[in-house]
Amino acid sequence: MFEKTTWIKLPRNVLVGHGVLSHLSAAVEDLSLSGSPFLVTSPTPNDLVGDRVREEFPDAETVVIETAGFNAVERVVDAATAADSGYLIALGGGKPIDTAKMASDRLGCGFVSVPTAASHDGIVSGRSSIPEGDTRHSVAADPPLAVVADTEILAEAPWELTTAGCADIISNYTAVKDWQLAHRLKNVEYSEYAGALSQMTAEMLVESSSAIKPGFEESAWLVAKALVSSGVAMSIAGSSRPASGAEHLISHRLDRLVPGKALHGHQVGVAAIVTEYLHSGERGEWADIREALEDLDAPTTANELGIDGDTLLEAVTTAHSIRDRHTILGNGVSEDAAVEAATFTGVM
Numbered sequence: 034m035f036e037k038t039t040w041i042k043l044p045r046n047v048l049v050g051h052g053v054l055s056h057l058s059a060a061v062e063d064l065s066l067s068g069s070p071f072l073v074t075s076p077t078p079n080d081l082v083g084d085r086v087r088e089e090f091p092d093a094e095t096v097v098i099e100t101a102g103f104n105a106v107e108r109v110v111d112a113a114t115a116a117d118s119g120y121l122i123a124l125g126g127g128k129p130i131d132t133a134k135m136a137s138d139r140l141g142c143g144f145v146s147v148p149t150a151a152s153h154d155g156i157v158s159g160r161s162s163i164p165e166g167d168t169r170h171s172v173a174a175d176p177p178l179a180v181v182a183d184t185e186i187l188a189e190a191p192w193e194l195t196t197a198g199c200a201d202i203i204s205n206y207t208a209v210k211d212w213q214l215a216h217r218l219k220n221v222e223y224s225e226y227a228g229a230l231s232q233m234t235a236e237m238l239v240e241s242s243s244a245i246k247p248g249f250e251e252s253a254w255l256v257a258k259a260l261v262s263s264g265v266a267m268s269i270a271g272s273s274r275p276a277s278g279a280e281h282l283i284s285h286r287l288d289r290l291v292p293g294k295a296l297h298g299h300q301v302g303v304a305a306i307v308t309e310y311l312h313s314g315e316r317g318e319w320a321d322i323r324e325a326l327e328d329l330d331a332p333t334t335a336n337e338l339g340i341d342g343d344t345l346l347e348a349v350t351t352a353h354s355i356r357d358r359h360t361i362l363g364n365g366v367s368e369d370a371a372v373e374a375a376t377f378t379g380v381m
């Protein structure tokens with residue numbers, strides 16, 4: 034008997050472009066949500082755009098998150114419950130967006146994502162990544178009901194946040210390879226459609242790399258569209274598999290070893306050079322990934338991430354234990370193999 038079912042959750046309204054913040058209230062109105070909004074933000078986005086959002090929603094109460102974590106999620110849940118809010122608006126980078134994503138899941142209400150940085154594909158996805166001590170939990174949650182990504186704001190954000198978003202997209206190449214490998218070796222369910230969308234998103238970004246330069250709003254537009262597309266691929270797959278493979282395991286390990294040292298996207302980009310080498314060896318496409326990262330101004334070495342070679346090697350050799358997700362790291366890469374991969378590719 035045929036028993037497969039698919040339930041794809043996607044944002045209903047996605048606005049990307051110049052000045053779209055002025056359409057935020059229209060985008061929200063179109064969702065027919067009941068109750069008043071509750072604004073979840075962090076210090077810099079609140080200073081930059083908080084008042085513009087509050088002007089549109091005068092009855093919105095605000096919580097400003099300084100440090101991500103389950104305490105912050107609880108704070109939002111308690112404050113939004115006390116305010117009897119109907120839905121959340123997340124304004125900022127991954128910290129407020131992922132906090133609101135998980136809080137809205139707990140509250141059983143929807144949320145609207147208003148990214149102020151094109152720093153990773155979590156701005157659209159149905160996964161919330163919450164740090165706790167030296168651990169990071171990746172929790173399934175509903176994706177935003179709407180995404181309002183104003184390229185005027187994204188283009189003003191520090192350039193490194195945008196290059197981190199680019200590198201998060203480029204890591205889709207190795208993530209898809211890991212997913213296909215897990216499908217072949219472990220019978221993990223693979224979605225051709227989600228895999229192709231994720232890979233095509235990375236290819237399109239790389240093809241556009243000459244147009245992605247600091248100071249150009251078009252750059253923010255190209256990156257934001259790619260982040261949306263990657264988030265959609267994850268929603269179609271019902272997991273982060275299309276955009277998170279061994280390179281993400283290594284990055285999550287780095288988050289534990291050297292928390293806050295480098296941006297998520299930059300870590301996964303450097304790790305993708307190594308995991309591509311592990312996939313296909315000396316003649317593989319690791320040099321193409323390195324070149325694409327260089328073209329997009331993203332780090333390509335441990336040094337550029339601000340970490341030493343030994344820390345990178347520790348992350349590579351222990352990352353397989355981060356979660357139950359089969360990748361090219363298998364049951365663990367030996368120290369010698371990690372040294373070979375990191376030195377041959379010039380990452381270390």
Ligand SMILES: NC(=O)C1=CN([C@@H]2O[C@H](COP(=O)(O)OP(=O)(O)OC[C@H]3O[C@@H](n4cnc5c(N)ncnc54)[C@H](OP(=O)(O)O)[C@@H]3O)[C@@H](O)[C@H]2O)C=CC1
Pocket residue numbers: 075076077078081099101125126127128129131149150152153154155156158160161162163164186187189190191194296297
């Ligand atoms: N769900 C997912 O798939 C993923 C989720 N994540 C989550 O995202 C977090 C990291 O994301 P990231 O966006 O880097 O984190 P943050 O939200 O911490 O933003 C990074 C920095 O940029 C600042 N910032 C944000 N917008 C602007 C702007 N427009 N101008 C100037 N500065 C700005 C923030 O300031 P300030 O702190 O003052 O507000 C912060 O210092 C992780 O902690 C993780 O929880 C990461 C990857 C994937």
Ligand SMILES: O=C(CO)COP(=O)(O)O
Pocket residue numbers: 153154155160162171201273276277281282
């Ligand atoms: O960062 C992600 C995709 O780019 C999400 O991945 P995780 O499921 O590993 O947190």
Ligand SMILES: [Zn+2]
Pocket residue numbers: 153154201276277281297298301
């Ligand atoms: Zn990522």
